[in-house]
Amino acid sequence: xxxxxxxxxxxxxxxxxxxxxxxxxxxxxxxxxxxxKGLVTKILRIMKQLSPQERKIxxxxxxxxxxxxxxxxxxxxxxxxxxINKNDLKDDLDITLPGKPLARGKLHPLTKILEEIKVxxxxxxxxxxxxxxxxxxxxxxxxxxxxxxxxxRDMQATFYISDGIVLxxxxxxxxxxxxxxxxxxxxxIAPGRCYRSDAIDASHSPVFHQVxxxxxxxxxxxxxxxxxxxxxxxxxxxxxxxxRLTPSFFPFTEPSAEVSVCCVLCxxxxxxxxxxxxxxxxxxxxMVDPNxxxxxxxxxxxxxxxxxxGGIERLAMxxxxxTDIRLFYENDLRFLKQF
Ligand code: PHE
Numbered sequence: 001x002x003x004x005x006x007x008x009x010x011x012x013x014x015x016x017x018x019x020x021x022x023x024x025x026x027x028x029x030x031x032x033x034x035x036x037k038g039l040v041t042k043i044l045r046i047m048k049q050l051s052p053q054e055r056k057i058x059x060x061x062x063x064x065x066x067x068x069x070x071x072x073x074x075x076x077x078x079x080x081x082x083x084i085n086k087n088d089l090k091d092d093l094d095i096t097l098p099g100k101p102l103a104r105g106k107l108h109p110l111t112k113i114l115e116e117i118k119v120x121x122x123x124x125x126x127x128x129x130x131x132x133x134x135x136x137x138x139x140x141x142x143x144x145x146x147x148x149x150x151x152x153r154d155m156q157a158t159f160y161i162s163d164g165i166v167l168x169x170x171x172x173x174x175x176x177x178x179x180x181x182x183x184x185x186x187x188x189i190a191p192g193r194c195y196r197s198d199a200i201d202a203s204h205s206p207v208f209h210q211v212x213x214x215x216x217x218x219x220x221x222x223x224x225x226x227x228x229x230x231x232x233x234x235x236x237x238x239x240x241x242x243x244r245l246t247p248s249f250f251p252f253t254e255p256s257a258e259v260s261v262c263c264v265l266c267x268x269x270x271x272x273x274x275x276x277x278x279x280x281x282x283x284x285x286x287m288v289d290p291n292x293x294x295x296x297x298x299x300x301x302x303x304x305x306x307x308x309x310g311g312i313e314r315l316a317m318x319x320x321x322x323t324d325i326r327l328f329y330e331n332d333l334r335f336l337k338q339f
Contacts, residue, residue, distance in 0.1 A: 185215075
């Protein structure tokens with residue numbers, strides 16, 4: 001009986017090893033040996049007829065064989081599965097086909113132009129600084145030579161957070177913060193978000209961005225201001241761009257100027273964008289007012305400087321041909337994907 005069982009074990013092993021492809025063969029072998037009428041099962045069934053000693057030995061052996069066949073069958077099954085997967089890959093998957101395109105994110109046009117602005121000024125050795133958007137009236141107005149009763153306060157419709165605390169209406173307060181903390185010479189730009197309670201239309205938004213510039217040193221003159229403006233706008237809009245400075249007023253600069261560039265679209269001939277003037281007013285600028293220097297403890301007899309600043313949206317609108325400021329904030333993908 002023992003010998004018979006050993007033979008059974010060997011043939012079962014051989015048969016399992018010979019299976020090449022067909023999963024069904026596995027099932028056939030399982031039935032042949034382990035099924036209800038299988039060869040191993042049969043032996044286990046006649047155990048009752050054996051003497052107790054024989055039952056012990058044969059029972060143990062038969063169970064061992066049963067487990068071994070079970071194990072070999074499941075190993076073989078795994079092997080066949082791997083083989084099938086491999087063949088499937090070969091047949092159905094063409095790895096030379098192009099993949100599904102991934103949608104690539106893009107920079108927002110305001111981020112893009114700001115990056116460009118930063119690069120231009122970095123090359124001119126300016127540091128880039130930032131200041132808070134929630135500001136005190138002192139930094140946003142008083143220190144900038146704009147006392148409470150000053151008519152210029154009406155020009156900047158201000159959001160008040162509480163008494164003495166505002167959402168900054170301009171990036172100019174960063175000038176004060178930088179000068180308070182540093183000694184000249186200084187050469188900075190300060191980009192950032194600003195707020196004014198203006199009605200929304202194609203060219204006004206209650207939230208917008210400005211970039212501020214400040215240079216302080218010994219014998220800094222209006223000529224330096226003009227040449228920095230020329231270099232900046234030419235790098236941004238093209239080397240053939242003419243710039244013009246016209247008299248203006250800001251409480252914190254004296255003299256003050258409006259910086260215009262020759263209309264980028266009509267090249268000065270006159271069009272709807274420049275309102276037929278041939279010029280686009282882009283930046284406010286001027287020589288730092290002595291009162292501002294006094295507010296930060298600089299001696300106006302020792303130091304001179306200039307400041308400039310203006311809206312980033314307007315620069316982007318001109319550069320990219322955008323006609324409505326609201327497009328920047330609506331996050332319409334059809335718009336954003338163009339940049
Ligand atoms: N802050 C001014 C504005 O918002 C612009 C400006 C900046 C003017 C710096 C002069 C100097 O209109």
